[in-house]
Amino acid sequence: MHTETSILISMSTQGKNIWISGASSGIGAALAIELASREANLILSARRVDRLEEVRARCARPDDHISIPLDVTHPETHEAAFRKILERFGRLDMLVLNSGIGQRSAISETTNEIERRIMEVNYFGSTSLTRIVLPHFIEQNSGQFVVISSIMGKLSTPRRATYAASKHALHGYFEGLRAELDNTGISISMVCPGYVHTEISIHSLEGSGVPFGEMDDVHQNAMRVDLFARKAVRQIEKKKPICYIGGPERFAPYLERISPSFVRFALPRLVTRD
Numbered sequence: 001m002h003t004e005t006s007i008l009i010s011m012s013t014q015g016k017n018i019w020i021s022g023a024s025s026g027i028g029a030a031l032a033i034e035l036a037s038r039e040a041n042l043i044l045s046a047r048r049v050d051r052l053e054e055v056r057a058r059c060a061r062p063d064d065h066i067s068i069p070l071d072v073t074h075p076e077t078h079e080a081a082f083r084k085i086l087e088r089f090g091r092l093d094m095l096v097l098n099s100g101i102g103q104r105s106a107i108s109e110t111t112n113e114i115e116r117r118i119m120e121v122n123y124f125g126s127t128s129l130t131r132i133v134l135p136h137f138i139e140q141n142s143g144q145f146v147v148i149s150s151i152m153g154k155l156s157t158p159r160r161a162t163y164a165a166s167k168h169a170l171h172g173y174f175e176g177l178r179a180e181l182d183n184t185g186i187s188i189s190m191v192c193p194g195y196v197h198t199e200i201s202i203h204s205l206e207g208s209g210v211p212f213g214e215m216d217d218v219h220q221n222a223m224r225v226d227l228f229a230r231k232a233v234r235q236i237e238k239k240k241p242i243c244y245i246g247g248p249e250r251f252a253p254y255l256e257r258i259s260p261s262f263v264r265f266a267l268p269r270l271v272t273r274d
Contacts (some may be wrong), residue, residue, distance in 0.1 A: 013039075013094070014040065017040075017091060017092050018035055018040050018043065018094040018096060019082075019092055020042060021045050021072060024054075024055060026196075026198035027098055028099075029058075030225040031096060031233065032056075032065075033060075037060050041065060042056075042064075043068055045081065068085070072099045072121060072124075073117075075125075093144065095129060095146065097130070097147050097148060098148040099125050099126065100122050101203065101204070103118060103159065104160070105205065109207030111208070114207060118205065121166075138184070138186070143186045144187045144189065145188045146189045146191060147188065149191065149192045151250065152168075154252075155263065156267075178241070187241075189240055189242070191235065194223070195222035195223065196224075201219045222247065223246055231245050
């Protein structure tokens with residue numbers, strides 16, 4: 001009985017101090033609301049403090065959480081943000097790396113500037129925060145990195161090549177970090193959403209840098225974001241190394257191992273021709 005209770009406690013997010021980047025909308029906001037309902041203490045970060053405060057107000061026990069404005073593309077500000085967290089809570093137990101921006105443009109239409117912008121937000125911002133927090137996790141010999149990747153971190157589809165590249169890069173980076181942290185108390189969970197009903201397609205960048213401005217069909221009819229958050233937190237609490245959450249598209253990474261040619265044929269037909 002004692003062993004079983006210990007396992008349950010180790011999986012719980014109750015009482016944990018959790019920092020979420022990209023927390024002002026979409027998956028980040030839904031994760032915040034779900035984790036708050038499980039009595040976690042939250043640090044919400046994104047660029048717009050007004051949106052963060054709206055999310056904080058929707059969370060259970062809003063006074064137990066704080067908002068820290070943060071632009072992941074400005075790494076020189078990341079250490080100061082982390083110091084504020086330690087001043088308030090004394091320690092950090094989990095870092096949820098959720099900042100991201102989508103893409104809706106063919107490679108031939110996409111400028112170097114836009115490719116770099118996507119990589120700065122989706123990849124370099126997350127690795128910068130990781131390096132800031134890592135010494136703290138090592139010192140306390142505990143902590144969990146939760147990386148909100150994508151099924152596009154394992155595959156790719158038309159008009160999303162740079163987005164997919166940024167997510168593939170996250171997998172390479174964090175699998176390397178996982179190996180470096182072997183036999184420590186620090187864990188890494190890669191959460192790979194399929195299609196989730198958020199505004200990601202609306203804010204996705206076209207080749208010139210202009211937002212796409214529409215919600216495409218696959219996201220309009222996708223899994224509700226609150227349902228995704230519940231499923232994701234269950235996997236996070238189990239410290240799953242990797243999980244795929246979504247509709248039928250979540251099986252694509254497994255199918256790709258069995259029949260790569262079929263997946264290469266099918267994937268372009270699963271997305272709309274924006």
